[in-house]
Amino acid sequence: MAKHVLWIGLGLLLAGCASLESVDRSYVNQPAMELRDGNILGAPSPASGLRNMKKAGGGESCSVCAK
């Protein structure tokens, strides 16, 4: 299973790189296509706190990550 996922990922990566010359990236450069920020939900993980671990620069009080 993991091997298949790896091959599919590599295939997609190569396909993306190979088609760069002809790609018009106007859509993917729109603000709504930004992937480096979390999405608007930032859904909580209230039982484990695993998703809420503090990262500096988040602009929020850290007390949420101790619970």
Add this chain to the structure above:
Amino acid sequence: MRQIALASLLLSSSAWALPAQVESQISATSTSGAAAVDFRGTSPQVSNYSSTISGRSPGLWNDSLIASVSLTTAKNDYSTTSLTNEEGQSTPLSDRFHGAETSAEFGLEWKGGAHTASLSYGQMLTQASPYPYRAVSAGYNVGFFSNATVLGTNLSWARQEQPLSFHTDARDLRIRAKPLALRSERAELWLEQVLTERWKMQVKGIAGQRIEDRPLHLGGELRNAYALTDRLSARLDTGLLRERRGEALKDEKGYFTTYWGELQATYEVIYDLLLTASAGTTVEREEVPWSGAQNQVGTDTYGLKASYRGRSWTVNLSGKISRSNTSYRSRGIQGGFVWEI
């Protein structure tokens, strides 16, 4: 002639210079219930408020460097946070602290060609806070093929103190003190790839640990964004984090596995007015080795956001609600204004 060329270069660089920015964000969150599966009692609703003022410098040294600072003041209601003494008696943390907490963060971001590096530091300024912390994070990414492929890493460290409290260890029924300080570390490695003119994908590997009380956790996240039309785009995030089973447990909880899926759609109603709707589920599965119990907590979250960009400003308003299969419920609203100077 040389002076004219230099002057035009300066003018053109100032015309292209990244502007300074001031941002204000206000949020309110209301939470009730508990995430524990065996939670029997009723938990009152508590409301927390926070406001953040942040500033970003204009681009310095040919726009290669940006400095930023932010100040957050939070008013948290700790009436449902219990502290347990050695005799097993619980008292709410709000009996000891019910003031506001202010924290500050400073950041630097440097860009040179295809390379971007960032460093930020944050700490609690309120000395009486029950949860004083210090946190550092560093990031680096490099782009290839005109940034169609970007490889990046984020590293973060935090140390947070917490009030003295005790818990009963279910393995030997002895009362033990919880650690007075928690250190957390997290490392992320990600690859972002433009696949077609409409499709962008990011794959991320995550490793982290809260050293004093939890095992190492490993996992990853896959994010996909697809432009359905020139006005409508969708994004799907899926991820998984799993605590390593080989490590000894140090607190009253078992081993957790968390996985999630979140879908959001953004529609550009008119030029520069974006509306986003989002829905997601987080499932947390806890395996308790000493009792053989398997507890599962699922939390559904729904959100809406509107954002409008004016000539030199942006305003946004968002809200979200969460509910789980336990008594946990949460509602939050956030508004912000960004002004480019």
